[in-house]
Amino acid sequence: MIPDPMGGRFATLAFEREVDAPVAVLRQAWTAPAARAVWSAPSPEVTVEILESDPRPGGREVSICRGPRPPEIRCESGWLVLAPGCCVNHEVISAEGIAQSAALVTAEFAAGGAGSRIAVTVQLSSLAEDMAEGYRQGFGGGLDNLRGVAERMMLLERVIRAPRRLVWGAWMNPETLPQWWGPEGFSCRTARIDLREGGEWVFDMIGPDGTVFPNHHRYGAVVPEARLDYALHWGENGPKHADAWAMFADEGGATRVTLGMIFATAQEFQQAKGFGAVELGLQTLGKLARFVGAD
Structure with a gap:
């Protein structure tokens, strides 16, 4: 993490998963709201409710994440790019009305081995406290779930x-x-x-x-x-x-x-x-x- 003059913190996080499914299936699992509702919770004790979602460039998604302890976490995202090989969105995470972080998320899809591969880069700015470890756990668990979802998706x-x-x-x-x-x-x-x-x-x-x-x-x-x-x-x-x-x-x-x-x-x-x-x-x-x- 590198501190900035305004007191915020920046980090670039990278994730990658091999998936036993075609690229088209993996990309649809990443973008379709019904699929995102299934895989986006990072662990069984966490639930994610998607309140609205419009998966197109310029569309937005709003979701609520509830864990075993309060507070609820609200995520407001906006889709910037939805191309066959790459999707980009921005997101702001808040708790009790206070912004905790802002991020730019880039997901790249490619054929790999017998299936496909997703590589995710998160350019993160922590606004309230250091959010990097939370993002590592959240995206790590979510992508593990995504892999399982894509592999049983038609x-x-x-x-x-x-x-x-x-x-x-x-x-x-x-x-x-x-x-x-x-x-x-x-x-x-x-x-x-x-x-x-x-x-x-x-x-x-x-x-x-x-x-x-x-x-x-x-x-x-x-x-x-x-x-x-x-x-x-x-x-x-x-x-x-x-x-x-x-x-x-x-x-x-x-x-x-x-x-x-x-x-x-x-x-x-x-x-x-x-x-x-x-x-x-x-x-x-x-x-x-x-x-x-x-x-």
């Missing part, structure tokens, strides 16, 4: 040749969502559907051979025409098997739909891959494209 994308409002409308309409949801040959039988933040969808997916698969989606954040977060449960009020999100972005008059899922365990992730969840998920996005007249 990422699906499709560019649908239709305006974003139309694609969003087909997804967030209780009449239309059950008409296209699910892989080829599957249908949905709805018990309850309430497509809003804090809402739920309780339904059965029925396979081509008549097999019934009970489902329960619980909705978190819903940002119109931008993203929705939800948890997947095995049947009504059953165990959660994945945290998921869908993001919608304009792409030259078309819409890029990104669907992410973090499975509860690595075993469930491997089982899902084994029975063809990637292919079945892409079939679902294909049915959405046909429903809006894009194919």
Whole structure:
């Protein structure tokens, strides 16, 4: 740490992790709000609640970190760069309304070995007390969690040749969502559907051979025409098997739909891959494209 004339303290901290996942998955785990909510707490006794998040250049994120002892820690961040190989954000940490630190965070992503690598540089200014050790522990634990999350995360994308409002409308309409949801040959039988933040969808997916698969989606954040977060449960009020999100972005008059899922365990992730969840998920996005007249 080098003291400055104003009495603050500066440090540059570096972190690096190898991850057994593709670069695109790792980058999505770093930026997607639903994923950040899963991995950003550095230890089990700490919880992080994301109050708002807008993952685009110029967007901001606000979160609250709660540990075993007060006070709560508030983090206000702003995204500066969101590129395929590099993301940059600034952040201010405060406690009880007093700023504790300010930092510039740069994350670089690259292919490495059988998977990928993330290198994070934190340019830190401690404003109240020396925050370097807290940052080392926080980022160190968070990146260990990130590695585990990315390694059990599934990422699906499709560019649908239709305006974003139309694609969003087909997804967030209780009449239309059950008409296209699910892989080829599957249908949905709805018990309850309430497509809003804090809402739920309780339904059965029925396979081509008549097999019934009970489902329960619980909705978190819903940002119109931008993203929705939800948890997947095995049947009504059953165990959660994945945290998921869908993001919608304009792409030259078309819409890029990104669907992410973090499975509860690595075993469930491997089982899902084994029975063809990637292919079945892409079939679902294909049915959405046909429903809006894009194919």
